[in-house]
Amino acid sequence: MPERALPAPEPGSSLQAVARQALRTRTRQAPRRTAGHRGCQGGHRLGQPDPLLRPRPVTGQGSAHRRGALRPRQRAGRGSGRVHGSKPEGRRMSDDSRNEAEQRRRKLGELRRRGEAYPNTFRREDLAVDLASAYGDMSKEALAEAGVEATVAGRVMLRRVMGKASFITLEDSSGRIQCYVRRDDVGEDAYADFRNLWDLGDIAGVRGTLMKTNTGELTVHARKVGLLVKSLKPLPEKHHGLADRELRYRQRHLDLIVNEESRQVFRTRARLVTAMRRFFDERGYLEVETPMMHPIPGGAAARPFVTHHNALDTDLYLRVAPELYLKRLVVGGFERVYEINRCFRNEGLSSRHNPEFTTVEFYQAFADYVDLMDLTEELLRELLRDIVGGTTLTFEGREIDFGPAIPRRRMTNAVATETGIAEDDLMSEARLGEVARGMNIPVEPGWGWGRLLLEIFEARVEANLIAPTFITHYPVEVSPLARKNAEYPRLTDRFELFVAGREIANGFSELNDPVEQAERFARQSELKDRGDLEAMHYDNDFLGALEHGMPPTAGEGIGVDRLTMLLTDSSTIRDVVLFPQLRGTGGDES
């Protein structure tokens, strides 16, 4: 919605504009259809014959007339604001003349009167980065000799007006390119428009020949210029950019326009996801999509969001994890599946937690958790090679090396090492309770040995696991879906991967014994009845699937956001999620 009404156009020129527009639309669209450009949806379409500046096809008397009508008006407006103050247009303009947004609307109004406000007839042919790589190394003389044509378009990021000649810097999706706009080359009228109607932040198209400036910068020497989109709001300060973190999250579009580093983060994220897909596709995993809305939330210990289906008159839960559905698929015979998608957890926000976040979960029949640790190492090395081009990355000032084999340590061993308590002592529930209380961990009555161990681990060990480390053998009590370890019945064949003190991955040999799974669910139900909001539901439907027989399977989930954080050296998840959840600012409720 526009923030306020646009100034009313003059009736006469408005009708002209409409007529011109209609004519243009008709004449343009017919040849375009027959030319068959529909499938070509890329950022820049090639091969439009002389597409430039269709907004002004009537170059003869029409445009001269229009401009003739405009220029005196502008002068009268400014002048009268001060000197006469009596002409109505003059008054309006002087009222607005100090407000940048109003200035921009005034300029848009002028474009609208001419029917040139938001054209979509310009076809870019060249991206900045392509020009730079093809011609950036040529000498000034060679380039002048070659007479290379270029047609570029992008947002006006910098502008240097020197009387009758100017430089502007356009930014497109690939990067920046400078353009040289000279009155004697583009014509007096076009140059006047360029000076009077263009602002930083507008989107413009430029056609001309490539040149090198005296200082060696590759530049499009403009022959034609056109304003394609009037931006009604000023850009943030051109040197410092947009620094306010809240504004960057709430107005991500602005952040992306101004901050190259921010754009880079999301490009990296996309490459990460692409590389993951390739990794799993190459290994015969089937990509699937399972429900986001669950009748019973399951697959993780977390509080769900609740919603309501009106036609079915039933509550549904946004999924906290896709696990139980992916396992159904393994039962169904898809022996390798993966899903990259969102999960939702109704918990607090922090630099590591957004209520919706992305994971890749994958399951492989006839594999165990050790196979998955091997696979995870392979995946991480491949991702690093593709994205950072090596085996090490820098995160929060520390080098993190994924080159060497990632150590695998039992949780009890890690806790013993970190706390100095003998591993044997850690096997006693009573002893663990004392230790936990000694650490000021608020121990709750329902906690058994396993939960105590996990709490101590999280309080004392987790944050110190900077170099990549697998922690293995999680307690059964806190792993209701994982297979029991054959040797130690209190433990499971489960691991989590920690990097930079953060949990990155969680995997285990799956519990595929439906009878034991039923017992585990029953135990979770008891906890839920005692008030544990994160305990799992008893999922009879899932048990029914297990009863048909799930092959021995291992499964794992990896946090895509957290991995992106590592790869982009971002210390908060909000920097790697395009539109992170923030508290509302009040809005329309009281």
Place this chain on the structure above:
RNA sequence: GGGUCGUUAGCUCAGUCGGUAGAGCACCGGGCUUUUAACCCGUUGGUCCUGGGUUCGAGCCCCAGACGGCCCA
């Protein structure tokens, strides 16, 4: 949830002891035909986050709240 820091022009930020609210960029006017965050000259622009309170007087002090950053849980 607790602690702590912050919120001033469109943006980036100053603001002394409580005494007329500032700079740079952007915008507006003027100059400038190879500039580089162009430059030079002249203007304009404020709900000092909100609401109370103290005071002759509050951007500044006190209280409450909103939003955000960081730390802790």
